[in-house]
Amino acid sequence: MxxxxxxxxxxxxxxxxxxxxxxxxxxxxxxxxxxxxxxxxxxxxxxxxxxxxxxxxxxxxxxxxxxxxxxxxxxxxxxLCLGDTGAMTGHGPAPIVEAITDRYARGATAMLPTEDAAWVGTELTRRFGVDRWQFTVSATDANRFALRMARAITGRPKVLVFSYCYHGTVDEAFITLEDGRPAVREGNVGPAFDVRETTRAVEFNDLDALERELRHEDVAVVLTEPALTNIGIVLPEPGFHDELRRLCTETGTLLLIDETHTLSAGPGGCTQAWGLDPDIVVVGKAIAGGVPTGAFGMRAELAARMLADRDADIEDVGGVGGTLAGNALSMAAARAALGEVLTxxxxxxxxxxxxxxxxxxxxxxxxxxxxxxxxxxxxxxxxxxxxxxxxxxxxxxxxxxxxxxxxxxxxxxxxxxxxxxxxxxxxxxxxxxxxxxxxxxxxxxxxxxxxxxxxx
CATH class of the missing domain: 3.90.1150.10 (Aspartate Aminotransferase, domain 1)
Known part of the structure; x- marks a missing residue:
């Protein structure tokens, strides 16, 4: 044809x-x-x-x-859909079934940590390089909480994303470029605010525009997938990630790599496969074999700054938690998925x-x-x-x-x-x-x- x-x-x-x-x-x-x-x-x-x-x-x-x-x-x-990554382990692999069955019989959620959680945190550090992890119910929550912490740590108000990115239902990410100008993404349902007030947007692979927007030095964090995946797969051009890292460092901007879909690249996603150097990493969906889970990890020095901030209520009503986050069932599933299935x-x-x-x-x-x-x-x-x-x-x-x-x-x-x-x-x-x-x-x-x- x-x-x-x-x-x-x-x-x-x-x-x-x-x-x-x-x-x-x-x-x-x-x-x-x-x-x-x-x-x-x-x-x-x-x-x-x-x-x-x-x-x-x-x-x-x-x-x-x-x-x-x-x-x-x-x-x-x-x-070949596999729950759009949520079932990347395959459906019902025996190690995860056994872990879930055993854990549910001994309690699924109690607002208490389990030994599995620390094991999963250590394994995620091995795979992605960042040091301190927190768990959520979804990657959307992980991104949302990480953005809050990035703003708290840097004292800056804005986020930068790439046009047509996808980071779940994070409000700050519903922005595109139309004729080179930022615009609310078409179809956004009942937006809570005008995203152009909170977010800078540039096209993926456009390093000149990226530098221009970061030089304002009001961006707390760049939120990006290492390759776009939800508008078709768009790969980074050679040198893009090196320059992204350099520009973030020079402008005092944090770099958040969202590996929710790009975990397909290897055991440590693109971060490990391509030798990336993020400040924060988000994962979700696949790490627990279909049990709703997400996680974000950050460098140890950032975690220390967050814990030292007495004005940030990260334990209760500060907007960065949930009673089901890190529950015993999801942690048992994640340990089995990472330890025995996604090898x-x-x-x-x-x-x-x-x-x-x-x-x-x-x-x-x-x-x-x-x-x-x-x-x-x-x-x-x-x-x-x-x-x-x-x-x-x-x-x-x-x-x-x-x-x-x-x-x-x-x-x-x-x-x-x-x-x-x-x-x-x-x-x-x-x-x-x-x-x-x-x-x-x-x-x-x-x-x-x-x-x-x-x-x-």
Whole structure:
């Protein structure tokens, strides 16, 4: 198919109609459940982003095991979504199941520390290099609490982020650049304040703009993923992270690396794999095998300054805690996940599989003459609708194609493959097999063939 990079929505209409009809015919239980769920759940789902699955109604989960999920209609899928990183360990690995079962029987949450928590903190220091850790219920909370502490430590009011970044539901991150000017990110629900008052924004990989904004010396902390992941994978250009570190040091700005999604790069995320030197690190989702958990760690000297601040109520009502944070159940799960599942050997397996996925997609694209690119980040890989990878979030946003993504996702789902909603992204777990990857390659080949036939 040596045609347009992205076919028109009109060309896709009959293909989407056929795939929608097939889904509804083959998933009567999920369709019926959706009708019932709308009577009690907002939008018919327990969390609104579940409405973004490409299917006319979401699949309803019966069970998930290893690298597969099974819906209530009895269909089993190769799961290359893996809870958008939350199940990067695979579903229900034995060490985590055993740890959770044992811990829950002995108490799940008591507002008391366990020995597991200190073990996890030591392991996170080994992997990421920063010295003192705190636990949360999510990576969003970890980012939020870390930003508060960064402002307290530096005495500065602002945060700097990169346009089209993603750091959960952190209010300060809902900002983009439009025609080079900061703007509230489109779709932001009921913003608590004008984010332009709290946040400076620049494009990823734009070192000149980064230096210009940091020279104001009112930024407490740069909050960034080491590579953008939620607007397509956007990798840093050579030297970007060295300059980011230098500029933060020169301007007295803290550097926070959010490894929530980039933990796919290796056991210590990009921080370890690329030799990064952050002041603060945030992790989440994957470190406890699906049990809600997040964590942030900081250099020892920053932790000492935070503990010495008598005006900061970090123990009670200062806005940096929660009764479920660091609970016994999540710490037991994290110890099992980090100690026995997300090991060096596991990463060797998952990174090789992501390479197989990327190679399979590239082969299909070449065979059909389609000028799209594929980017790999450790155990994660994604294809996007341009010949060359974009260098920043704005450029990546511009190459999106909602109709094409919907068709490719729904087509794959109808052939037993799940990839991450919102993205053309696949993630590998220790339980993922070559056959799971090849199943996607075959479905992707078939989908491009059908697009080519429609375009004539």
């Amino acid at each position: 040596t045609g347009p990079i992205a076919p028109s929505d009109t060309a896709l209409t009959p293909l989407l109609a056929r795939e929608t009809e097939r889904f509804e015919r083959e998933h009567p239980a999920s369709v019926a459940h959706a009708a019932r769920a709308r009577e009690s759940l907002l939008g018919g789902v327990p969390m609104s982003w579940m409405l973004r699955w490409a299917s006319p109604v979401p699949l309803v989960l019966r069970e998930a095991r290893g690298a597969t999920v099974t819906d209530i209609d009895g269909h089993t899928y190769a799961d 060096d050997d596991a990463y060797a397996h998952t990174i090789a599989l992501a390479g197989r996925f990327a190679d399979g997609v590239r082969d299909v694209l070449a065979r059909h003459g389609v000028p799209w690119h594929v980017t790999q980040l450790g155990a994660r890989a994604e294809y996007r609708f341009s010949a060359e990878p974009p260098r920043d979030g704005g450029a990546s946003a511009a190459i999106g194609h909602e109709g094409l993504e919907q068709f490719l996702h729904l087509h794959a789902l109808n052939r037993g493959v799940l990839i991450t909603p919102f993205h053309n992204m696949a993630l590998m777990s220790p339980a993922t097999a070559e056959a799971d990857v090849d199943r996607h390659t075959a479905a992707f080949d078939d989908a491009l063939g059908e697009i080519a036939a429609t375009l004539g």
